[in-house]
Amino acid sequence: MKPVLYIPLLTILILLALVFGVSEDPGRTNPISAEAAPLTPGILPVTEGFTFARAAGADGEILPLLVTGLSGAQVSAIDLSEHGADPAADLFAALRDVGARRLTALFHQAQGADGADLTQSYAWGSLLSVAGSGDRHVASGTNFIEHAEETNSQSVFNFPKFGPPTPPVTTVLHQEGALLDYEVELCMIFDRDIATIDDFDAAQKGLFLCGDFTDRAVLFRMIDVDNFDSGSGFSDAKSGPDFFPTGGLLVIPGDWESFVDNERIVTFRNEDLRQDARGGEMILDFRELTGQVLADATSTRFRYQGRAHTLIEGQEIARDQVLMSGTPEGVIFMPPTWRQMTRGVLRHLFSGGFLTGVSGYDSVVGSFIREEARSKRFLQPDEQITYASASMGKVIITVVAGEDGTAGQKTATTSPIESGQNDPS
Template sequence: MAVVVGTALAYAVAVNMTEPAPVSPYAAQSSTPPRTDGVHIAPRSEALTFARFHVNRELRLMRVDRYDNGVVSGVDITALQTSGEADPITMWQQSSYDAIAAATGAVVSVRAEELAVPFASTGAQIGMGGTYPDHAKETRMSRPFAFPKLLPAQRWNMDVPTRSFLLDYEVELGIVALAPLKAGEKAPSFGLVLASDYTDRDRLLRDIGTSDVNTGLPFSAAKSIVPALPVGALFVIPRDIRTFYKTLDLRLHVNDRLRQIARPKDLTWDIDRIVDESIARAKLDFPMGRNTVKLPIAADNTIPARTLILSGTTDGVVVRPPSGRQLFIGIVQWLVSLRWTTPGLIVEPTVREGHANGHFLQPGDHVVMRAEYLGVIDNRITP
């Protein structure tokens, strides 16, 4: 009887407490609003930078030399491409680094908001989780994993809806296959984009329940249900990919407050291991509603060209694992419900509080992701 009374009293106290708002470890580092009207462009000796734009509804390809005051300027190199729709990956397959770097053409300037998605992506991408040690620590992941994200790349300045989501942000380095990728073979080149990985933490918490987060299996639905995968307007092909990507610095602000700094040099898995580990998981089935899906790995066990690999995010996201208080409330409610075959009910208090406390992204919020050389993602959060 004493145990029951004690539990009841502890429960009464717990349900009247609240969780503190998550504090980004970067919040005190900068109060300066992020610049959204331009970035430095890498010297052509280090990387080629591309953007796509329309002229009379026809796609054209620009080799970018400057991005400033909201205007992207460079040389129209569409004529160098011998066939197909203007696209940096097609151009790369038909030409060479030096030929593209030396190409001449009409000088063009286009307002950034008029630029198209910088490459023709596939409809399914590969996401990585737990690849930054600090994010793995804050979310209690013990090892990295991969999951499918069933969305194409989308425009950098799209609106992102909250709907009934617990909407969370993630800034990531996007790695794009320029040719089919094979396990154990170091591809000579990759494309790079600034990328996002908006996530519904409601779906993720419910799908994880009490299962092992480190398999990555519960992640695909929560990562695909938010209809937004904005990428920066620039597509970058470095001359030396394995040196270049480790120099990058990616930052994310919400309402002008710094929330994330991701430095790809800190990735637990480098680019080549990310490729190998993704292919090694080709046969895994990831739950998606009543069905399952697999990673976008071809029948010949390669990652198809144009696949975007989201390399993972760093710490500073909103979500946190359920606290001891939330787990205690969830366990009590689960036991009292007599629905003992559905242990996922244990996370319900965490989900409910997430919807009530306003810590996740809300309509009217402004999310900006930025990286020198890679560009900007600028999203308004809508209902």
């Protein structure tokens, strides 16, 4: 071989070594902008709103509770069924039945000397979801600026999310081959159906902490990367029996905008702080999201399990549906690196995939998914995710594997908040 040919050959070998010989760092993460002070959960003062919960009584009846305090893995609360609330009704009805003045008096009484006789302690794991009974909800994508940047999204979009809410201590099933990702969110429910912005303005609004899980492998295979708003992939990747963990505290604030703007939400992956934001960082607030959803009520572009769906049914957000805020920065997902894309292209060429009718795009996606699965960057069995907030409590989820997982199964109730490991520094 002539010496002059060594140089291009050597160059090719070096490039191949860079592409195939250098693996991606399995510990790489998206950067986050965390607040300096650790999160200190508490209960909203009654001058700003009321905090409610639900728990099962000894006879199986659902108890409506006025929450008066938090202490580690316990909440102190007043059983409102003893003060005029109908156990069969929702928590908006409890507020209406007992009345704001009486609830305020009960809250202050609970802080006094005879508070122990008025309240009971409930373990965090004994609380029920406050999300209601609906199994179809309205999710929002890339509604926080930094998350939009880390996912290369150009706009806020919505899609239907299917599946019942699970309680504040629960599990999520890790399927073989899944790339399971977390998202902490604010969630809003209403005391009525919402068909117009006037309905939104007139409605009483309840806020609670919630989460969203995503199988990124499904999303990578189905997403339209040029148009997230197409609805392709998101419902399939984010729906399922345990992909919607929800909190046990419902806050009905006097001023929902002020509450949302100031409320802080965080995610811990095991003991590591991975998301930290306030509701005021949302690009579209809940009123603007509602307007966007109602304006997109008739399109059937949204697909789930091979069937076409509208974003909402009957051109209204039903009172048993949840409106989700979207998530802040810090998710596990990171776009493919140039090395991953190059490896995918070369594998497509070397394997003869172009001769079998497999597109180069699908080959690159498949290669990327396999690499990410091998790296174990995404959630793995036995990991714990804790979503926590300033005024809406926490949600604790254990990742379980294969047939060992049961949706809604309760496991650990201790989080990094209780164990003192919530310092973002």
